[in-house]
Amino acid sequence: MAIDFGYSVSQPRAVDLDRNDLSLAREIVREMPEFSACIACGGCTATCTAGNLTSFNFRLVQTLVRRGEYAGAYAEMNKCMLCGKCRLVCPRGINTRGVVRLIKRKLGDY
Amino acid sequence: MEIISFYSGFVIPFLVGVSVLFAVVVYKFGRWFVRLPVEDRRLVRKNFFSRATVRALGECFMECLLHRKIWKVNPTLGYMHTAFAFGWFLLIVVGWVETVAYLGWRFVPLQGHIFFKFFTGGEHHWLVMDILLWYVLSGLVLAVYKRFRSRTLGMRRTTKLTFGDRVALSSLWFIFPLRLLAENFSGVMAFWWGYSIALGIFFVAMPFSRYMHIFTEVPLIFLRRWGIRSGERESSFDHFQLEACSRCGICIDPCQLQRDAGFRDVQSAYFIRDRRYNRLTRRVADNCLMCGRCEGRCPVGLQLDTLRLNSRHTLSGTPADGRFEYARKITNNPVISNECEKSTGQTVIASENEAICSNSQSSSSHPLGGRGETKNSQLSTPRIGFFGGCMTLLSPRILQSMEQIFAASGDDVWWADRNGGICCGRPLKLSGDIDAARDMMQMNTQLFEAQGITTLVTSCPICLRVFREDYRLEGIEVLHHSEYIARLIAEGCLSLRDSDEKMTYHDPCELGRGCGIYDAPRQVLASVGELVEPAETRSEALCCGSSLANFVVDDASQVAMARAVGAAFEATGAARVVTACPLCKKAIGRTSSLPTLDLAEVVAEKLNND
Ligand code: SF4
Ligand code: SF4
Ligand code: SF4
Numbered sequence: 001m002a003i004d005f006g007y008s009v010s011q012p013r014a015v016d017l018d019r020n021d022l023s024l025a026r027e028i029v030r031e032m033p034e035f036s037a038c039i040a041c042g043g044c045t046a047t048c049t050a051g052n053l054t055s056f057n058f059r060l061v062q063t064l065v066r067r068g069e070y071a072g073a074y075a076e077m078n079k080c081m082l083c084g085k086c087r088l089v090c091p092r093g094i095n096t097r098g099v100v101r102l103i104k105r106k107l108g109d110y
Numbered sequence: 111m112e113i114i115s116f117y118s119g120f121v122i123p124f125l126v127g128v129s130v131l132f133a134v135v136v137y138k139f140g141r142w143f144v145r146l147p148v149e150d151r152r153l154v155r156k157n158f159f160s161r162a163t164v165r166a167l168g169e170c171f172m173e174c175l176l177h178r179k180i181w182k183v184n185p186t187l188g189y190m191h192t193a194f195a196f197g198w199f200l201l202i203v204v205g206w207v208e209t210v211a212y213l214g215w216r217f218v219p220l221q222g223h224i225f226f227k228f229f230t231g232g233e234h235h236w237l238v239m240d241i242l243l244w245y246v247l248s249g250l251v252l253a254v255y256k257r258f259r260s261r262t263l264g265m266r267r268t269t270k271l272t273f274g275d276r277v278a279l280s281s282l283w284f285i286f287p288l289r290l291l292a293e294n295f296s297g298v299m300a301f302w303w304g305y306s307i308a309l310g311i312f313f314v315a316m317p318f319s320r321y322m323h324i325f326t327e328v329p330l331i332f333l334r335r336w337g338i339r340s341g342e343r344e345s346s347f348d349h350f351q352l353e354a355c356s357r358c359g360i361c362i363d364p365c366q367l368q369r370d371a372g373f374r375d376v377q378s379a380y381f382i383r384d385r386r387y388n389r390l391t392r393r394v395a396d397n398c399l400m401c402g403r404c405e406g407r408c409p410v411g412l413q414l415d416t417l418r419l420n421s422r423h424t425l426s427g428t429p430a431d432g433r434f435e436y437a438r439k440i441t442n443n444p445v446i447s448n449e450c451e452k453s454t455g456q457t458v459i460a461s462e463n464e465a466i467c468s469n470s471q472s473s474s475s476h477p478l479g480g481r482g483e484t485k486n487s488q489l490s491t492p493r494i495g496f497f498g499g500c501m502t503l504l505s506p507r508i509l510q511s512m513e514q515i516f517a518a519s520g521d522d523v524w525w526a527d528r529n530g531g532i533c534c535g536r537p538l539k540l541s542g543d544i545d546a547a548r549d550m551m552q553m554n555t556q557l558f559e560a561q562g563i564t565t566l567v568t569s570c571p572i573c574l575r576v577f578r579e580d581y582r583l584e585g586i587e588v589l590h591h592s593e594y595i596a597r598l599i600a601e602g603c604l605s606l607r608d609s610d611e612k613m614t615y616h617d618p619c620e621l622g623r624g625c626g627i628y629d630a631p632r633q634v635l636a637s638v639g640e641l642v643e644p645a646e647t648r649s650e651a652l653c654c655g656s657s658l659a660n661f662v663v664d665d666a667s668q669v670a671m672a673r674a675v676g677a678a679f680e681a682t683g684a685a686r687v688v689t690a691c692p693l694c695k696k697a698i699g700r701t702s703s704l705p706t707l708d709l710a711e712v713v714a715e716k717l718n719n720d
């Protein structure tokens with residue numbers, strides 16, 4: 001029986017930038033250039049109200065979207081409560097809530 | 111008396127103009143009325159024969175003709191508007207009296223009144239009509255002056271014109287000088303033609319320009335008096351508000367996005383214009399702090415924030431999709447609601463909270479009322495719920511201060527969200543996702559009710575506003591921590607050390623203009639130090655610039671706005687800035703050279719711990 005240590009280990013995975021369609025990602029970055037200033041520090045995720053209750057991970061989802069991995073991104077971003085904590089802690093001053101809404105709009109077609 | 115023929119070729123442009131104007135206005139009003147939601151029409155029927163109607167008549171006179179509110183904001187501008195509106199109105203009324211005095215009671219077609227001097231050959235003439243015309247012309251001089259040099263009228267910026275505005279404005283500028291010429295050189299037909307054409311063009315352009323406000327403000331005032339308001343979804347009533355905007359531009363100067371961050375096309379005047387002409391973009395709708403500084407000054411009293419909000423719902427609302435089902439685990443099971451099982455498996459036990467507030471020593475004189483009995487009968491039921499909200503959770507010093515204050519008060523406190531909770535729903539509502547926001551509100555309500563609290567205290571004005579405006583919390587009193595602390599002090603439940611330290615206070619928008627709470631925090635401050643007010647304060651207070659209502663501005667703009675606010679506080683000579691919103695504290699504290707604290711922090715610091 002597996003022992004529950006209270007944390008899990010992410011499975012290794014590869015993102016194939018040659019195969020992914022990056023057009024949407026480019027469009028998103030064009031509309032919000034500050035989005036690409038992210039240094040993936042994870043501050044947003046550490047403080048996230050939604051992430052406190054579920055596995056939602058803002059840093060992960062937005063990084064995947066920038067790499068052209070869109071599957072499930074809308075549903076994940078939908079978990080965000082737009083509370084704004086992430087923006088307050090982000091060392092790059094990224095308008096994170098703007099990013100959430102932009103990704104939802106581009107991927108969910110709203 | 112000879113029979114006068116009231117016809118001459120030059121009156122045609124005027125008559126055509128009037129007919130078009132009449133037809134368009136009737137069509138527009140009719141359409142908006144018919145499309146009013148059922149409950150709005152019910153309000154009209156219910157309040158039609160009531161004192162509200164009389165009051166509306168009075169208001170129409172004061173606002174549409176005298177422009178009382180514009181006078182209050184800016185007397186020169188008020189003079190200009192009154193000269194046009196009231197002067198022109200009097201010209202029409204006195205002109206009509208003049209016609210009656212000259213011709214007796216008989217039917218005179220419209221053009222007979224308007225071009226009276228032409229048809230009577232100028233032999234009959236009242237001096238008062240000349241005076242009135244010069245009165246209007248004096249307003250016109252100011253208007254021309256304002257267009258080119260808005261600063262002279264005390265406005266840093268004036269609105270940009272649309273095509274319809276330009277046509278209407280140019281013709282309007284010509285109407286009165288041409289009238290003056292025509293009436294003084296009655297024999298020159300060219301002047302009469304010019305006057306009639308100018309009127310005709312103005313009337314045709316009017317319903318498609320900002321001058322539509324002249325007519326629209328009247329039904330707006332009546333409907334408003336009958337109790338109709340715009341809501342979180344667009345409705346037909348919004349049209350009355352949109353077209354009642356005169357684009358006076360009064361809302362532009364107070365906007366900090368304009369004065370500190372350089373955004374020149376997102377202010378309410380432009381938002382309303384864009385929405386009216388169906389060219390509203392998300393960028394404009396979303397770029398607003400909803401600070402309420404402009405709404406408070408709009409002379410037409412438009413619900414600028416509400417209109418912006420329902421536009422956001424239309425433009426970017428997304429389905430609720432049951433997206434917060436994951437949060438049910440904390441709201442559905444109140445027993446373990448203080449234990450939050452994070453994905454890491456870390457568990458925080460509720461008893462930790464109980465330890466903080468176990469030293470209750472207060473008597474029945476307690477501000478929250480006879481707690482003695484209930485306490486015995488419902489031993490396990492805490493009476494106060496404290497909801498910090500996301501922003502307070504990011505400010506541990508506020509939480510610690512509240513802990514100390516609660517401990518000193520002796521109240522039993524249930525910490526609603528310290529170990530994991532969900533947002534209050536207001537940010538989501540501000541984004542336009544009102545259905546999802548409702549789900550969230552419903553979950554929180556369920557959580558509060560299950561705890562059996564009688565008072566809900568929050569240290570975040572953003573949460574406070576949504577609790578008061580959107581939640582239905584039967585039997586639960588909602589208090590901002592400033593009100594709660596003020597009450598404790600008033601009832602003698604807190605012992606504080608007074609000092610003569612100078613402190614200045616920042617009115618958070620959501621607390622001040624949003625919930626009308628200005629005095630409670632000031633009372634609290636006065637008992638721990640000396641309060642010095644910044645230049646713009648209370649309902650005129652500045653926004654910190656980091657409002658959750660804005661989804662567009664970048665970091666640099668937020669910093670620029672915060673700097674300007676900080677400078678205003680530095681100018682007061684105070685040693686510290688105190689505010690009552692965790693977000694304001696962070697936003698202002700980021701750039702200010704003065705220490706910036708929450709009200710709870712200064713109170714906790716001055717507690718006599720004995
Ligand atoms: S705004 Fe969304 S992503 Fe950011 S902390 Fe709040 S819930 Fe998390
Ligand atoms: S806090 Fe900012 S910089 Fe850090 S991962 Fe999140 S978005 Fe990127
Ligand atoms: S919204 Fe109000 S203040 Fe702004 S331009 Fe219109 S009428 Fe004037």
Ligand code: SF4
Nearest residue numbers: 365398399401402404
């Ligand atoms: S609510 Fe505030 S930010 Fe928005 S337009 Fe008015 S003054 Fe500007």
Ligand code: SF4
Nearest residue numbers: 618619620654657694
């Ligand atoms: S953060 Fe404070 S000042 Fe800024 S909008 Fe919110 S309540 Fe107003």
